[in-house]
Every structure is written in C-alpha cells, then in structure tokens.
Amino acid sequence: MISSAVDGAPYGVVVAGGEVWTTLVHTGRVATVSGRVFDLAAPESRPSVIVDGPDDAVWFTRNGDERVGRIGYDGTVSAVDVAGAPYGLCVGPDGALWCTLMSSDAIGRITVDGEVTTYPIGTAGAFPAMITTYAGDLWFTLNQANAIGRMTVAGEVTTYPLPTAAAGPVGISAGPDGVWFTELLADRVGRIDADGKIDEFVLPAGSKPHAVAATPDGCWITLWAAAALVQVDAEGNITERYEFGDGAEPHGLFADGDVWVALEKGSVAHIQPRG
Template sequence: MRKTIVIGLLAAFCSPQSFAAACGPVYGADGIAADKDGKVWVSHYEDVRLGRLDPGSGEFHEFLPSTKGNPFAALRNTWSKTAGFDYSFDFGLQGIALDEARGLVWSTRFNDNKVLRFSKAERQFTELTVPGQISVRFDIPIDAQGNVWFVTGSAPPQGAGGAVIKVSPDGKIETLPFPLEKFGSGAVAVDPAGHPWVSATPDNGRAELYAWTEGGFKRQDLPDVGRYIGSLHIDARGDLWFTAPEKNAIGRLRRGRVELFAIPTANASPGTMASDAQGYLWFTEWYGRKLGRIAPDGTIAEYPLPPEEEIPLAVKPDREGRVWFSVAFNYGLFRLDPATGKIDEFPLPVPTNWSKNASQGLSVCTVRSKKTALVADAGTVKTEQSAATEQMVQNAVLRHPKGYPRNRDAVLFEQKCQTACHTWYRVDKAAARRSDWGPTVDRMIEFNGAAISKKERERIVRYMNKNYAQLK
C-alpha cells in the first residue's frame, strides 16, 4: 500500500536556468485534493486523467475524459537540447478543485482554454471553453457557492487581453473586467466573501496586486516583491498569503499590512500553497527540495524531500493533518507526517515512457504494487484510433539505458525493474545524487514485488552503480 522513507540530506540538482532544456517532462500530480472521506484526488500534467486514491486500501481509480490521444505524445520527437519538449501536442490536465457539496471535480486542459467538470455521481465529464489561455495551475480556487476562478491570457510572459474568469457549477461563464489590458504571471484567490484577489505583472515588470471591491478591481498597496508572484492563497482567517520567488520569501497581507517572511533555505523558490486545519500554511520549495510550513507568527519549519526526489509540485494537507505532495519525475504521491517527519510514498500506476499509454487512452501499468488495485472508470464513449495511429504508437522509440541492448545487465534491469513505471529519464536525472542503488532495488523487490533473484540483484546494482551514480 505504501512505503516509508526517512527524509535525509539534500544534494545538488538541476538549476532553474537549466530546467526547461535539461529536466524534460515534469511528471507528478499537477493538482492534489483530499475529500471528506479521506480519498485523495489527482490531476496529471502529462496524462489526460483524473485519479482517486484510497490510502487505506491502496485502490486507485482513473477517470478518463477521452480515449483518443495524440500519437505525437508517444513519439516525443519534438525534444531539443536547447528548448526541451514541445508540449503543444500534449493536452494533459492541470490543477484541481473539489466541490463536495455538488459532487464535482474540476480541472483544466494543459496549455489550453478548456475547463473540465467531472460529475462523480454520473461518471461524466463536461468540457467548457473560456476566453483566453488558462494560466492557473496546481490549486484551482473555488468559493463557497461552488464557483471556480481562473486567470486567462495569451502566451507568456505578457498576455494580451488577459481576464479574470468565474465558472459556476452549472457551467455559466462570467468574465470580470480587469484594469490591465496586457499582463503576465497571473494568479487568483478568493476570500470567504467570494471576492477575488488577483496578482499580475504589467508592462513595467513589477508584480501588482488587485482586489475586487465595489464592483471592480482596485490596485492594492504592495511593496517590491519582485517581477512576479508565484501563487495566492487566502486562509480561514481571511489573510492573504503569496509566494515571492525572487525575494525567496512568503508574503502575508493582514489588515492592510504586508509582511515578508524570509525562507531559511537560500534560493528555495517557493511555489504553491495550502492551509491545514491547525492554522499552518504549507508551501513547496521548488529548488530547495523541501516542503515549508509557516505558522501564524511567521515561524518557518522545513521538511526535506526524500534524497532521490526533487522539485515538489502540488501540496495539500488532509483532514488528519498529514500533508500530501507530488514531485517532478515521479508519478507517485507522497504523504508527510509533520509529527514524525516520516514520508510515505504511494506509487500510482503510470503510463509507459513518455506517456505512451496515455496517448492510447489506456489506464494500465505493466507492474504496480501487489497491494494496489487499478480500476479504469472511463465514463466516456470510446473512440477508435486509425491503423496508422496505432502503428505510430507501437513504433514509438523509448529512451534506453547506457549500453542497451549490448549490455546484458542493462537489459536485465529494464526487464526486471520495469521502466514502464520508472522512466529512464528519471533514472538518469537521479544519477547525480545517488552513490548506491542497492536500497532502491531492494524496495522494488520488497514493495513492488519485482521477481529478482539474489544473483540478478547483484548484477543490477553493479550496473546501476557503475553507470548511474555520482562520480567519485
């Protein structure tokens, strides 16, 4: 059902400057939400699916809004050393919001103007089109009436004709007038009264903050927090929190006064935020490789990721005070117990390398935990793919390890450790931080039930330590 990892020291990883070109696709849940029954819902950045995990049983359900995928998502032949991957062909899901009163789950199409509404009772998706490209990610704001909120614009860094959009539970779309004609780096949050707050970066290149008051947006006083605000969040007390990556700080607006709280880790680059039931605010440190927790008095505590993980993406505390999060290059979910510092990993079924199965509209994984059950709930009408598309998918070239297929140990690793669930790209990225792959292989044997003999284990560990470990 899960495995426990003791969090430890951190090492070097790819820098923000090299992220787009060197780090490749960003795996991991783009949105996480915990419902009242203890189930954890996820949306995936590269896969067109919603997922629901039962942490108690390990059962994982997938809900697919479409069974017809773009075959280019499998080929992944748009990668370049300078520009990284071209994601324009891959319309996965980004962000999530739960409306438990109405049984709805919301998400959006990646890099698009489509909002998805999923009815849990009917097992049906409805796709809505809003004006402009949606820029909200990770946590989609939802108010007490069940309205979801977005900021839209054209391509970054400066969006033309950006707008603030409200979508009601029944699909009604309302565009609120915004005073800036052109802006980028927009984020939105909604206060307990249902009033939106919006951050934006206009042509002057300095982040600004706006609040809805008296039927329109009014600019708020804000000190220099850098060129952009990463995300906005309003807690149960009505305080507005925001991330200021360029200042390496968390900001709070309370009773008209702005405070900045410095993050202890240098260049942490705070990302998304969420509140827990105890009044703490949790945030991700994208380049600090930690989760952060800030108390109402401004005290910050930090929790390192497991040594082999990096770049925390989405974060969401559950009703029991445990904190769920996702990371780059790993489809699994992680759960932190703040009281003990332990992190449990829940490996989720994933498509094969470079979203091959997602492009086929499948919800399967070659190997998964023997305690985890996968249930496919499509909820939509199947769409047949052409013979040509099927052939393109079957001929997709996957990235293989060093020496493959000449090296028998490389072939053994791929066969026994099943890189359909663990991409070679992620293995390659972890090489700079690993000195001994033995514990990882042992976890595959113990938890995933990999059929690896003692002799085969020695061959695999020897090969990995020789080709995918830190240079001595």
C-alpha cells in the first residue's frame, strides 16, 4: 500500500484522464495526487463525491453551496447551480450526470451543457445519499427511509425497503449481477438484483461501512469507524483487509483493478490487491 499526502481532508476519489483526483471537503478545493490543486473560490462549498464525466472532465458535488462542479482535464473550472444539497453523483445510462439532492428528497439530472431537471423521489425525509447506474436505471440509497430507490430516466420511482431496521444505507455501486450498498448503522453490506431481491451480509461490529466499489466477483468497502478497507466475495465473505491506522477516516473509494481510498486525515491510499 502506498499513501500520498494531500492537504485539505480528501473525501471523494476517482481516476480520470490519467490522474488520481480527490475532493478536499474542508477547504473548497479539488486536487490531483500528482500535485495540481484547483481552488473553487468557495471555502464552504464542501466538494464531496467526484466522478469521471462523459466530456473529458471530472464532475463533483458541492453540497455546501448547492452546485455541481466541473474541471476539465485541461484544468478549466466551472459549475452548475443545483438546489437541494447535491451529494451522490454518477453518469447515467443516458450520458447525463445524475445526483442525489439530500435536502429536497429528489434526484437531479445535469447535462454536460448545464441543463438541470429535478425529479421527486416521493418519500419525505428520505435523505438520498449515493447513486449509481444499473440495468438502465438509477439506483440510490435512502439513508433515512431505510430503503433502496430505483428511478427510470423518465423519473418513475420504485422503493425497496431493507430487511434490517434502521440500517442507515449510504454507499452504493453497481456490479455485474446486482447493486451493492452499505448499511452504515447496521454494520452490513447488501446486494439487490434487478428484480428487487435483497441479500445482506454481516461485517465487523462497530465498523460503520461507508463507501462501496463493486468488482466482477464481489466488492470493496471502506470501514469508516474501523479505519480499514475490506474486500468481500459474492457470498459476503471477507477475503482481504487493509488497515489505515487510527483516525484515518476512509471515505471515498475507487476500484479499477487497483484500489484508491480517500483518507480524510490527509492522504490518498493506493492498494494493489494481493494476487
């Protein structure tokens, strides 16, 4: 494991355009591990989740000032106003950016030209968190509604309640055979298939799983309270574990064979899995 120091509380992480990018949630900046730093001129903007966009740029949510930001691979910085405290973000099946709007119980759609459309979830106080794409639809965790949401690109919503009460789902990531999600308050990871069938798997007690990144045969999970990263197989068995040390606060996670983890204490970890 290699750790690269990055000042400013790394939160989200993505590999895009041949570089590793991270959002610096407490300083209103975005940086690359190679040393480029982009000041958003908004210290309270809280840049959070970051993804590789469809237009040679990274896109990221700014829930502190209700915007979705964009930085081109060439360094051009811009933003789109999106009301409702945007947090989770993904590229949808239609090539647009889709984000969760935590404070308005809605999902937002942003085109690369900056056109914004908002679709209500239909559940009050649901607190939508992370979002991903699977089977042609958008899937997202409903943290306070204890459910997984599914939305078509036309805005039609289906909700799947979780078997475990008060589980606090947060992270979500699409794999080849379903969508993996974390249950922060229940110390579990779950998987839901296209028919809505849910399986849950127990993780170490008190670990508070946060982000998840699906793999061809399981997923990686950051354990926020345990300051660790684990890999689980398709049956939910832990097959690998990496420790970051007390107070590391692992949040953002990206896997493309290698694994990258944003550690809020001030670094980005790079793991090349054993075997």
